[in-house]
Amino acid sequence: MAQTLICHPGIGPDVEGIALVASDDFSARYDLDRIKGVFSRPAHKLFGEDYRERILVLNNVKGGVASAWMLNEMASRNVKPAAFVFNRVNPILAQGAALAALPLVDRFADGDVTKLIRNGERIRVRPSEGQVILLDRP
């Protein structure tokens, strides 16, 4: 029982986890309380949600360059997402994922990934293969 979504080959190791999904964008500096491990920007659709060890499924990356360091810093304290699954990322998230060795994929063949993956479902991300497997789908 599984469905496979095809995307561009990504960065980082394979990982399995629970998806935290929203049709919204992302910046580690703008959106997160990185000490508590929650989305802290009131206007964000995931405001108040705990992101620790969840696979973030979001639209795009916004804002500045800080995420390139912050992912590494979050990983060092184990207050990090398990992976990033986005429609399209900018260089900063790719650079940050590469430094922190966090899984990242984007550019999906079948359309808007925030609509293809359901919030709370179990998925496996395979960056080297360019695949995201929806584990509980028939």
Added chain:
Amino acid sequence: MKLNEEERALLAGEGGRARQWAIRHQIEVGRFFDAEDMVEVDQAHVMADPESLGEAGVRWLSDIAGLPEAERRVRVPTITDPRGVDFAAYKRLQQTDAMAGLEERAIHAFEAMGVLMTNTCINYQTILPPVRGEHVAFGDTGVVIYSNAVFGARSNFEGGPSAIAAGLTGRTPRYGYHLEKNRLGTRLFELRHQPKDFSEWGALGAVVGRGSGSYWAVPVITGVENAPTSDDLKHFGAALASFGSVAMFHMIGVTPEAPTLADAFDGPPPPASPITAEDIANVYKGYAARGDKVDVVVFSAPQLSLIELEKVANLLDGRHVHRETTLIAATSPEIKFAADRMGLTRRIEDSGGIVLSGVCFYQSYAREMAEANGWSRLMSNSAKLVNIIGGYGYKPTLATMERCVDSAVAGKVL
């Protein structure tokens, strides 16, 4: 990716461990973005404030700094974005000795790597502006968008680790805005209202940024009646990059790569989205809080030019900031020296303001400063800053520089 002989040698470790890490990192990022090869760069600009770095980042830098000199030194001029602690002022802002200690260690590591501590996000106004066609590896979104659009230089957003990698190898993966084909317009916006001051230029950046919405979008703006100043475009670009993650724009008749609409697009231009006075006013409305107590008024993000600092000084002359409000203006070390020499710092500080050197507000442990000082309502004329600072627990208000100063004196949002 195609690697030349020099790059293969770096990958094999012949340039030492730091350069080997750097080229591996660049190959990983380059492959992700389908880069075919590397391009040599003339400068790198590193964003690495201590809040972003954290203990892990400073340890990482210190590891490189601990390598033999031949392995750790950058190969091309490498400069820094604003720091997080102004050692002359951190106690006044209730920043801690631990923050200052982390900052000190980061600076020590950068100096050991041969990085020039310029500590500025307005290097294009104060250090060495790039020229058209020059490939650089700049690491501040406002710097990148200004350099790409206004100068015609070529840079992607290079986060701290990638900018350091570029400094160490003297190159960067050739993708994104290093390629001509990606620099053409993708969206067209027509101005039906001319921005009147810095905050309106920032508000325009917010509107265009929200309407563009992606790093890979290149908005084209038409209908600009008079050439904006460097500071106008600084606020516009910084807000556009902040709200939309945009790294490139064309402004017809202003920026060099699109003197005409036909130059901006590959083929016929798309239908234009009009931007009206109401669109600009709506940006302000989203942050309105008339009558609220104002805790801190901030002029920063980007750092202020000498001209902006003079405006702040002129507006404050003969007045005093309210005792329950803090007014901060942040600039680069070079401009701070000039402001000291010309008496601008004294005029601002005699009125109760604080002039910070080499830092930017949101890169200075903004959450911890808010908690330590009891700050909540923040006012600024920077659209970029009000966009960022909500995530740090502040309630932001966008207003003109004049209204910000009037409010600082009154102690409430006017």
